[in-house]
Amino acid sequence: MSVPALRQPKTINKVENKKPTPSQKPCVVPDTKDFLIITLKGGRKLVVSSDAYHGILTAGELYKCVFCEKEMVLDLLCKERHKTSQNHRKILENHPHVEDYKENLIRKLTSASHYCTICNVVVSSQYLFKHLETESHIKELQQACLRAESYKPNALQAEAFPPLPKK
Ligand SMILES: [Zn+2]
Ligand SMILES: [Zn+2]
Numbered sequence: 001m002s003v004p005a006l007r008q009p010k011t012i013n014k015v016e017n018k019k020p021t022p023s024q025k026p027c028v029v030p031d032t033k034d035f036l037i038i039t040l041k042g043g044r045k046l047v048v049s050s051d052a053y054h055g056i057l058t059a060g061e062l063y064k065c066v067f068c069e070k071e072m073v074l075d076l077l078c079k080e081r082h083k084t085s086q087n088h089r090k091i092l093e094n095h096p097h098v099e100d101y102k103e104n105l106i107r108k109l110t111s112a113s114h115y116c117t118i119c120n121v122v123v124s125s126q127y128l129f130k131h132l133e134t135e136s137h138i139k140e141l142q143q144a145c146l147r148a149e150s151y152k153p154n155a156l157q158a159e160a161f162p163p164l165p166k167k
Contacts, residue, residue: 037148040103041161047147048105052120054083054092055107066115066122067091067107097161103141104132118144 036053038046051057055066056079063072063079068091072078082088095107097117105117106128114128115121118140123131131137 035147035151037151038105044103044145045148046103046105046118046141046144047151048117048144049120050083051079052117054088055095055115055117056083057120057122066109067095099161101132103145104137106132 034050035047036050038048038053040046057064057066058074059071061074063074063082064070065072065082065088068082068088070082070088072082095109095115098106098108098114107115107117108125109115109122112125114123114125116123116131116137119131119137
């Protein structure tokens with residue numbers, strides 16, 4: 001009778017291929033500057049992305065400003081320039097966050113549509129209440145609150161409900 005040879009546990013010396021770590025990764029992480037702290041009445045804070053605050057959507061190959069109804073090429077500089085433009089600022093001021101919706105940061109676009117800053121989406125007015133109850137909206141809102149807690153403020157401050165200009 002032959003004794004079966006002891007099975008040796010195979011020890012594989014894995015030669016780890018050390019991939020050269022790329023020294024310059026393309027920067028895909030949004031810079032902290034791309035967030036805005038919004039202080040609500042009562043002092044509660046939310047942090048939303050600058051694009052969300054400004055109503056900039058990414059639609060395929062284009063950026064679209066929902067307030068100015070302007071489309072731009074997918075170019076960061078172009079987008080930033082739009083956000084700081086007088087025209088956009090004025091239009092944004094004319095679409096303040098509706099106070100009734102408080103921290104949900106809803107701006108009215110037209111009688112038929114509203115804009116949810118929290119989710120960065122346009123919602124038909126008919127479904128606005130439903131939208132506010134959706135899981136995704138609630139989650140986004142929680143995220144915005146959490147971000148405010150952990151946020152190191154070199155962010156720009158923005159007022160959620162700036163006083164309306166006196167006529
Ligand atoms: Zn605009
Ligand atoms: Zn929402």
